[in-house]
Amino acid sequence: xxxxxxxxxxxxxxxxxxxxxxxxxxxxxxxxxxxxxxxxxxxxxxxxxxxxxxxxxxxxxxxxxxxxxxxxxxxxxxxxxxxxxxxxxxxxxxxxxxxxxxxxxxxxxxxxxxxxxxxxxxxxxxxxxxxxxxxxxxxxxxxxxxxxxxxxxxxxxxxxxxxxxxxxxxxxxxxxxx
Numbered sequence: 001x002x003x004x005x006x007x008x009x010x011x012x013x014x015x016x017x018x019x020x021x022x023x024x025x026x027x028x029x030x031x032x033x034x035x036x037x038x039x040x041x042x043x044x045x046x047x048x049x050x051x052x053x054x055x056x057x058x059x060x061x062x063x064x065x066x067x068x069x070x071x072x073x074x075x076x077x078x079x080x081x082x083x084x085x086x087x088x089x090x091x092x093x094x095x096x097x098x099x100x101x102x103x104x105x106x107x108x109x110x111x112x113x114x115x116x117x118x119x120x121x122x123x124x125x126x127x128x129x130x131x132x133x134x135x136x137x138x139x140x141x142x143x144x145x146x147x148x149x150x151x152x153x154x155x156x157x158x159x160x161x162x163x164x165x166x167x168x169x170x171x172x173x174x175x176x177x178x
Contacts, residue, residue: 003020003021003022004020004021004022004068004070005018005019005020005021005070005071006018006019006020006021006024006029006031006032006068006069006070006071007031007032007069007071007072008029008030008031009030009031009032009114010030011030011100013032013114017029018071019031021068024111025105025111028109028111028112030112030113030114031068031069031112031113031114032068032069032075032078032113032114032115032116033066033067033068033069033101033113033114033115033116034065034066034067034069034075034078034079034082034115034116034117034118035063035065035066035115035116035117035118035157035158035161036063036064036065036066036079036082036083036093036117036118036119036120037063037064037096037117037118037119037120037165037169038063038064038065038083038087038089038091038119038120038121038122039119039120039121039172039176040121040122040123040124040137041121041123041176042123042176043139043140043173043176044137044138044139045064045137045138045139045140045143046064046087046122046124046126046135046137047061047062047063047064047135047136047137047138047143048061048062048063048064048065048086048087048128048132048134048135048136049061049062049132049133049134049135049136050062050131050132050133050155051130051131051132051133052133054131055105056103056105056155057155057156059133060152060153060154060155060158061136061153061154061155061158062154062155062157062158063158063161064083064086064087065079065082065083065085065086065087066082066086066157067082067085067086075095075116076093076095079093079116079118080093083120085129086128086129086131086132087124087126087127087128087135088125088126088127088128088129089122089124089126090122091120091121091122092120092121093118093119093120094118094119094120095116095117095118096117096118096119096165096168096169096172097116097117097161097164097165097168098114098115098116098117099114099115099117099160099161099164100112100113100114100115101113101114101115101157101160101161103156103157104156115157115161117161117164117165119165119168119169119172140169140170140173140176143162147159147162
């Protein structure tokens with residue numbers, strides 16, 4: 001498998017270099033990331049459970065797709081690529097937020113990303129890849145209840161993404177109410 005290159009960026013999201021993805025944990029450079037909320041036409045969120053072999057937050061539920069933006073790739077291109085790789089679909093996507101993401105790892109010093117967050121609608125069928133253990137459909141109400149009752153079932157960055165985009169997701173949710 002070929003090594004994946006990432007753009008190294010500054011706090012203003014300007015490319016200042018590039019480095020191998022495999023060096024991210026050691027060098028702690030700032031890079032770009034995408035996260036995609038996908039809902040069915042009935043309004044169910046497509047939630048993906050991370051595989052047991054994942055280094056960060058194995059077996060926790062996360063957005064439909066998320067991942068690194070490869071060197072030379074735009075956020076939009078990466079979001080579409082990740083969605084296809086992780087759940088097997090193409091869908092029109094809308095940017096709904098952007099934030100700095102810190103992901104804690106074992107040694108206590110977090111990995112840092114600039115993350116663009118997207119929303120899309122697709123009815124599947126969905127297929128997960130080896131990075132995922134399961135796929136679950138949840139209504140907005142079910143998701144909110146699970147976040148309150150069992151927040152430990154979700155990845156930390158997902159909890160932060162949801163808190164940041166909650167109002168926009170609620171606004172988008174109105175299109176699914178009949």
